[in-house]
Amino acid sequence: MADSSDYEDDNWRDRGLGLDPSPSLPNAPRTYERGPVPQQPYVPKPPFLPSAPPPPGQQPYYEPQRDEQYGREHQEQNPFRPQQQPPATPPTTPPAQGRPSSFGPGSNGVPARPPAGNGTPPRPSSNGNAGWSGPAPQPNPFAPSSPPPPPLSPPPPPSLPSSPPSSPSQSSNGHSSNGVIGNGLPPQPPRPPQRLQPPDASRAQQEEPRRRYEPGPGPEPVWGHERRPEPPQQRPPEPSRLSDAAQAYGAGRSQEGARPDESRRREQRYDPQQEDARRRESEQRYEAQQEDPARREGERRYEPQQEDARRPESEQRYEARQEDAPRRESERRYEPQQEDARRPESEQRYGAQADEARRYEVAAAQPRESERVVEQSTQPQEIRLRGDGPRENGYLTDPSAEYEVNAPMTEEPPGESPATEGSRPIGARRRADVQQDAPSQVPAEQVTSHRAARRAFANHTEPAPTSPPQPAAATNSTGGDAEVSPYGGPAAKSNQPAETTGDQAKRPRRYRVHHLRDFKNRGEKWAMLTAYDQYTAEIFDQAGIPVLLVGDSAANNVYGYDTTLRVTVDELIPLARAVANAAQRALVVADLPFGSYQASPEQAFHTAVRFMKEAGVQAVKLEGGRTVVPMVEKLTQSGIPVMAHIGFTPQSEHSIGGYRVQGRGEQAAGLIDDAVALAAAGAFSLVLEMVPGDVAAEITKRIPIPTIGIGAGRDTDAQVLVWQDMAGLRSGTMPRFVKQYADLRGILTSAATSYAAEVANGAFPADEHTF
Numbered sequence: 077m078a079d080s081s082d083y084e085d086d087n088w089r090d091r092g093l094g095l096d097p098s099p100s101l102p103n104a105p106r107t108y109e110r111g112p113v114p115q116q117p118y119v120p121k122p123p124f125l126p127s128a129p130p131p132p133g134q135q136p137y138y139e140p141q142r143d144e145q146y147g148r149e150h151q152e153q154n155p156f157r158p159q160q161q162p163p164a165t166p167p168t169t170p171p172a173q174g175r176p177s178s179f180g181p182g183s184n185g186v187p188a189r190p191p192a193g194n195g196t197p198p199r200p201s202s203n204g205n206a207g208w209s210g211p212a213p214q215p216n217p218f219a220p221s222s223p224p225p226p227p228l229s230p231p232p233p234p235s236l237p238s239s240p241p242s243s244p245s246q247s248s249n250g251h252s253s254n255g256v257i258g259n260g261l262p263p264q265p266p267r268p269p270q271r272l273q274p275p276d277a278s279r280a281q282q283e284e285p286r287r288r289y290e291p292g293p294g295p296e297p298v299w300g301h302e303r304r305p306e307p308p309q310q311r312p313p314e315p316s317r318l319s320d321a322a323q324a325y326g327a328g329r330s331q332e333g334a335r336p337d338e339s340r341r342r343e344q345r346y347d348p349q350q351e352d353a354r355r356r357e358s359e360q361r362y363e364a365q366q367e368d369p370a371r372r373e374g375e376r377r378y379e380p381q382q383e384d385a386r387r388p389e390s391e392q393r394y395e396a397r398q399e400d401a402p403r404r405e406s407e408r409r410y411e412p413q414q415e416d417a418r419r420p421e422s423e424q425r426y427g428a429q430a431d432e433a434r435r436y437e438v439a440a441a442q443p444r445e446s447e448r449v450v451e452q453s454t455q456p457q458e459i460r461l462r463g464d465g466p467r468e469n470g471y472l473t474d475p476s477a478e479y480e481v482n483a484p485m486t487e488e489p490p491g492e493s494p495a496t497e498g499s500r501p502i503g504a505r506r507r508a509d510v511q512q513d514a515p516s517q518v519p520a521e522q523v524t525s526h527r528a529a530r531r532a533f534a535n536h537t538e539p540a541p542t543s544p545p546q547p548a549a550a551t552n553s554t555g556g557d558a559e560v561s562p563y564g565g566p567a568a569k570s571n572q573p574a575e576t577t578g579d580q581a582k583r584p585r586r587y588r589v590h591h592l593r594d595f596k597n598r599g600e601k602w603a604m605l606t607a608y609d610q611y612t613a614e615i616f617d618q619a620g621i622p623v624l625l626v627g628d629s630a631a632n633n634v635y636g637y638d639t640t641l642r643v644t645v646d647e648l649i650p651l652a653r654a655v656a657n658a659a660q661r662a663l664v665v666a667d668l669p670f671g672s673y674q675a676s677p678e679q680a681f682h683t684a685v686r687f688m689k690e691a692g693v694q695a696v697k698l699e700g701g702r703t704v705v706p707m708v709e710k711l712t713q714s715g716i717p718v719m720a721h722i723g724f725t726p727q728s729e730h731s732i733g734g735y736r737v738q739g740r741g742e743q744a745a746g747l748i749d750d751a752v753a754l755a756a757a758g759a760f761s762l763v764l765e766m767v768p769g770d771v772a773a774e775i776t777k778r779i780p781i782p783t784i785g786i787g788a789g790r791d792t793d794a795q796v797l798v799w800q801d802m803a804g805l806r807s808g809t810m811p812r813f814v815k816q817y818a819d820l821r822g823i824l825t826s827a828a829t830s831y832a833a834e835v836a837n838g839a840f841p842a843d844e845h846t847f
């Protein structure tokens with residue numbers, strides 16, 4: 077029986093459950109991560125990581141020394157860590173041996189690059205051989221020399237552990253919370269017992285659990301999982317204990333076939349013939365578009381001189397992979413509403429975007445003679461976005477102080493003169509200044525610039541009703557949920573498309589936490605994407621993505637760091653501001669960076685307030701299980717919605733010991749406990765990263781808040797992917813859970829190559845580009 081002492085004395089941390097007792101970084105400073113926290117002033121002690129960056133200009137960031145710092149073995153586990161390149165390897169040479177990946181060449185699903193001479197210059201690096209999109213994609217930077225390490229525990233059994241979570245040896249996995257438990261590190265200070273909610277159901281029956289986010293009728297415990305709108309006879313019995321849960325889970329599985337819509341979906345997923353047909357249909361439509369003579373004048377303007385409708389090699393490669401390569405099981409599982417999301421179709425629906433893509437593709441098939449000339453210019457540049465500059469780390473210098481002390485805000489009216497800008501903190505500028513560039517803030521009468529006009533056009537050609545599968549949920553709870561600020565101000569949004577017909581009318585003005593809860597209640601799945609800038613935010617927002625995450629994955633997808641641990645609050649806030657400003661409907665969530673919330677609930681509060689004030693996000697996300705329950709409580713009680721994140725928590729990769737699936741075998745119980753505790757603490761949703769599918773399914777049933785899976789199977793309430801993975805912008809080895817829906821990298825490479833070639837051969841600029 078897990079009583080509150082399980083949490084008060086932190087016994088649960090010490091139940092080593094098959095964890096590597098000596099994960100990486102035994103000597104790493106832990107000041108930010110686990111300091112003797114709450115009462116002590118927060119004093120940054122840089123360098124906070126084992127390898128402080130070198131002074132500017134001294135040595136390359138990814139110097140070999142980092143091998144020594146982290147160890148070769150660890151580095152090999154990190155698919156995001158830019159590695160030293162074999163200098164002799166030519167850029168177009170695929171890796172001889174790579175970690176098995178569905179996106180690498182060879183046996184992993186990506187056909188080798190076709191020979192040159194088909195109109196598209198060779199890509200500097202093919203899938204499967206490059207690292208993050210950050211610094212210097214070089215030949216084969218990620219070809220590991222050994223296969224990934226075996227998982228900590230054997231593959232998950234067909235059913236969940238049968239022991240109740242009250243068993244001390246199983247009620248926690250020891251590190252599912254944040255990956256730093258049970259590894260020999262000093263325990264954290266005890267937490268106030270009254271704040272913690274035991275996850276076991278027996279206690280739930282004795283006490284009225286918190287139901288902050290519990291929707292729907294019925295006096296169910298907060299960890300009840302009767303949330304999905306399934307026929308009552310199909311519901312498994314309410315599991316009050318884990319053993320029951322396992323039983324119920326099994327029952328739920330066996331009844332899957334009884335759910336006609338579900339089984340139909342799965343049949344479709346696994347029907348290659350149907351898929352082929354859909355693909356060909358899509359391609360035909362796409363080809364028809366290529367011939368479409370009805371192009372807008374404004375687009376002709378950008379048309380290259382030498383029209384060549386041949387699609388670039390990049391697309392052929394992309395499609396070839398989709399068609400020919402043996403697709404992995406995981407890809408099939410994650411197939412969205414099948415071909416709906418395939419590019420040609422979506423291009424058709426998004427007319428303007430399709431034409432734009434075509435322009436690029438036509439351009440990509442341009443001058444071949446000059447390829448050799450521009451080859452050099454298309455080589456990956458050594459762009460080191462990683463800051464060598466001052467490293468303030470973005471942490472509050474004094475989290476015990478009031479926010480206003482740390483970052484004073486001057487709430488000045490929008491019309492204020494910019495003359496005072498320099499003297500104010502970034503946050504003080506707020507939207508008054510930024511909104512001019514934010515599509516959501518530009519009134520129609522101000523649409524005078526080319527960009528603004530395009531925005532207005534795009535708004536009028538918003539996604540057709542059939543795409544992508546929009547959660548219709550928002551409707552009921554929002555019906556006429558016109559999100560007009562009662563306080564006036566930027567909520568005018570006069571360029572926002574009118575809520576007219578189709579799904580547009582079903583979408584709320586702004587997705588809010590309760591809409592996500594409604595989705596879950598109705599069994600409607602939805603997608604979250606990361607976004608780090610204005611345009612992606614705008615695009616995803618208009619595509620109907622209800623939640624955008626400004627992830628700390630910006631570390632490796634924007635800043636070029638090797639892990640998310642490096643990104644700071646000060647680095648993330650500007651990105652979050654751009655996204656929040658650009659997103660009209662989406663709920664914008666920002667990750668709290670590593671070190672910015674673990675110290676204490678107060679620290680978490682101050683950091684979250686910064687994101688709310690300075691970036692304008694509507695919610696924050698933080699990683700960890702029961703260890704962060706006090707932080708979640710503090711934030712939610714302060715009016716800050718919190719998205720929790722358990723399973724593989726990248727900020728704890730060094731403690732976890734690499735990129736590993738979490739919650740296998742006996743760890744499952746602890747993970748479930750974490751999920752239940754976080755829901756009880758008030759989190760509005762829960763990310764499950766790299767969690768076995770059956771465990772994620774069980775958690776999804778158990779808690780009333782939406783679960784968002786990434787590498788957690790199909791049974792979570794929602795999915796999330798890093799957008800550069802989803803759209804094929806970055807190269808390199810992809811995690812298994814990634815599916816690429818486009819080849820942006822190929823498109824951009826072609827565009828840049830063609831541009832450079834035309835500049836080189838004098839084709840650009842032409843007369844029409846000249847004033």
Ligand SMILES: Nc1nc(=O)c2c([nH]1)NC[C@@H]1CN(c3ccc(C(=O)N[C@@H](CCC(=O)O)C(=O)O)cc3)CN21
Pocket residue numbers: 153154155156224227628629632633640724726735736737766798800801806810811812813
């Ligand atoms: N571009 C990008 N995509 C992501 O999914 C992502 C980021 N960046 N940055 C932050 C975290 C880190 N994440 C990661 C990183 C690596 C693996 C990975 O290598 N997984 C392997 C091994 C799994 C195993 O050992 O079982 C895989 O094949 O999925 C997974 C998640 C997810 N996040």
Ligand SMILES: CC(C)C(=O)C(=O)O
Pocket residue numbers: 606625626627628629630667721763765786796797798
């Ligand atoms: C992968 C998602 C969930 C994330 O945390 C991030 O992008 O930072």
Ligand SMILES: [Mg+2]
Pocket residue numbers: 627628629640667
């Ligand atoms: Mg993150």
